[in-house]
Structures are given as structure tokens and as C-alpha cells.
Amino acid sequence: MFALDGRSAMVTGAGQGVGAGIARLLAAQGAIVAVNDLDPERAEHTCAEIRAAGGRAFTTVFDVTDPQAALLAVRTFERAVAPIDILVNNAGNGGAEGFRPTRFRQSVPEDWQRFADVNLFGVMACTKAVLDGMCARRFGRVITIASAAGVSGQSFGISLYGAAKGGAIAFMRHLAMESARDGVTANTVALGLMDPRPSGRDLAHTAEQAKHIPVGRLGTPQDAGATCVFLASDEAAWITGQTIQVNGGAITT
Template sequence: MFELDGRTALVTGAGQGVGTGIAVALARQGAVVAVNDIVAERAAETVASITEAGGTAYALPFDVTDRTAVASEVRAFERRVAPFDILVNNAGNGGAEGFRPTKFRDTEPADWQRFADVNLFGVMNTTRAVLDGMCARRHGRIITIASGAGITGASFGISLYGAAKGGAIAFTRHLAMENARDGITANTLALGLMDPAASGRTASVTTEMAKGIPVGRLGRPEDIGATCVFLASREAEWITGQTWQLNGGAPTS
């Protein structure tokens, strides 16, 4: 079950953390994986780890916020290697300037734009680049990695991030309905607190917050990778337009 042999996947932001976990999991199940990252060296590192394990992967660095670059790189890859059957929209967070919790009244309009650019419009850019081909072939799996911040309010300054992630959730839901008859499924994963060590960051406030998670730990890249494998598989063809909360039980839905 859940074999992905003969499928080709694009995973954005896959040079580290959750993205790497997703790319590795898809490759392990037989998919050819295009590893995207804004930093070419990070993409190459993920490709090396996949190929060393016997999988097939290619580095495909570009900035998801650059619509022209996204379209060009996707077209070139599909001509050179294979058309995409699977898209995982994982790239996100705070954009090039990083993510520092700030309450809305202390933000500037420039901050509003960068959060939307990467977390919402980046999703639209990559989706648009692969969607026509998927519809023409009457098969596609689109998975958007969002956040619980797009569903549940919080008091500690993540309104811009939450707004953009909430937009990505709503976009994916409508996308699913528009393209269901063309053999496309589109679903969202709303992630809870993830282990910062997976992205090479030191322990932060999330470590203390993890004590309140029912299962007793932070999320790991492999948790997300396993769910993406399922949603990308033939066995999940009747699941679309859904938002799955992966959060260790905090909160339940």
C-alpha cells in the first residue's frame, strides 16, 4: 500500500526541516522528487541524502514568491525529467526576513506583504505552475502545509502568519472543489508545534509549550512525511478539500 512508483513530486522548501522529511518519505515510497529550496545548497543536501538511500531526486532551487521563476523552472523540469503528479506546498514561515512574533498593532504594512507573499501567494504560484498539466492528465495530488495558526487564534503575535496560512487553507479548499472532476485532490495539513531542531534551530519557547501537548512531544518531520505519503497515494483518492490537524492532540478538532 501507499506505493508511489512512477510518480513525480515537487516539494517546496524541502532543504531543511519538515520539507526534508516530506521529500525523504515520498522518495522512500518510490516517487521521483524535485527538491525545491530558496537556498540551492540546502536543496542539494536533501538530494544527496535521498540518493544515498537509494532514491531518485533532483535539486530545483527557486523562490516560490517569484511567479516567473516558478513557472520557468517547473516547465524546464517537466521537459527534462517528467511532469509532476504530486505537489507539496511546504515553503513558508516569515519570508526572507524570518519570523519574529509581533502583535498586529506593532507591525508595518511591509510585514503584511511578506507574510502573504510566501505563505499564500507562494502556494498559488506553484499550484498554478503544475495544475494545467495535472488536469490534462486527469491525475494530481496537491498538499498544502499550513498551520494551526490559520485555524485557531493566539495572543502572542502571529496574526500575520495566521492570516496568510488561513488564506492558504481556504484557497486549497476551493481548489479541491474546482478540480475534483479532473482527478485532482487538494488537502491541507495544519501543523501544530514542530521541533525547531529539525530545522537546525536551537530550542525555543516551543519546548516549554510542548509540555501541554497531550502526546508529550513536539512534531517531527517524519510525522508530516508519513501523512503526505498517504494523501499522495492511490488509496487517498476519495479524500479532498479537507484540513487535517497534525498537532499531537492540541487542540482536538
């Protein structure tokens, strides 16, 4: 079960952190992976890890907020390698290089755009680039990595981020309905607090944060990757339009 042999996947923002973990796990299940990142060295690093483990991966360097660049990258990959069956919209700015929490009252309109750009319009740009092909081939899996901030209210200054992630969640729900008869599923993985250890910082702070998570630890790229493997598999064909909470029990619905 959950084999991805013969499938190909594009994972955005996969040069480090959660996206790199998702790319590694999809490749380990047999998928050929297009590793996207803004940063070519990071993308190449993830590809090298996948190849070293016996998988197949290629870099595809572009900015997900540029719809033309996304389309060109998808066309190039599909001509050279394989049609994209699985898209994981992971690029976002809630991670290691994220943002300083700012309450909405302290924000100015110029702050708003960058949250919508990567977390919402980037999702649309990459989805647009792959969707026609998926529908024509009557198989597709679109998975968007969102956040608990997109499903629940918080007081500590993440409303701009939460609004953009919430928009992406709603987009996946509608896309799921529009594409259900074409063999394409669309789901969201809403992550809780993830472990920043790959970037080697602030272990004491991490341990303190873990105390507030029922399972007793922060999430890992493997937790996110395993969920994506499942949603990408043939076995998950009847799951669409859903938001899967992967958060160690921090939020229940």
C-alpha cells in the same frame, strides 16, 4: 498500500526541516522528487540524502513567490525528468528562520506583504504552474503545509502569519471543488509546533513547549511526511478539500 512508484513530486522549501522530511518520505515510497529551495546548497543536501538512501531526486532552485520562475522550473523539470503528479507547497516562514511574533497593533502595513507572499501567493504560483498538466493527465495531488495558526486564534502575535496560512487553507478548499472532476485532489496539512532540533538550538525550551502538547512531544518532519505520503497516494483519492490537523492533539476540531 501508499506506494508512489511511477509518480513524481515537487516539494517546495525542501532544503531543510519539514520540507526535507516530506521529500525523503515521498522518495522512500518510490516517487521521483524535485527538491525546491531558495538555497541551492540546502536543496542539494536533501537530494544527496535521498540518493544515499536509494531514492531519486533533483534540485530545482527558485523562489516560490515568483510565478514566472515557478512555471519555468516546472516546465524544465517536466521536460527533463517527468510530469509532476504531486505538489507539496511547504515553503513558508513559520519555521527555523521564521519571524519575531508581533501583535497586529504593533505591525505596520509594510510588514504584511512578506507573510502573504510566501505562505499564500507562493502556494498559488506553484499550484498554477502544475495544475493544467495534472488536469490534462487526470491525476494530481496538491498538498499545502499550513499551520494551526491558520485554523485557530492565538494571542501571542502571529496574526499576520495566521491570516496568510488561513488564506492558503481556503484556497485549497476552493481548488479542491474546482478540480474534483479532473482527478486532482487538494488538501492542507495544518501543523502544530514542530521540533527545531535539526538546527540544533534551544533544547530546554523545546522540552518546555512539549509539556503543553497532549501527546507529549513536538512534531517531526516524519510526522508531516507520513501525512503527505498518505494524501499523495492512490488510496487517498476520495479525500479532498480537507484540512488535516497534525499537532499531537494540541487542537481538536
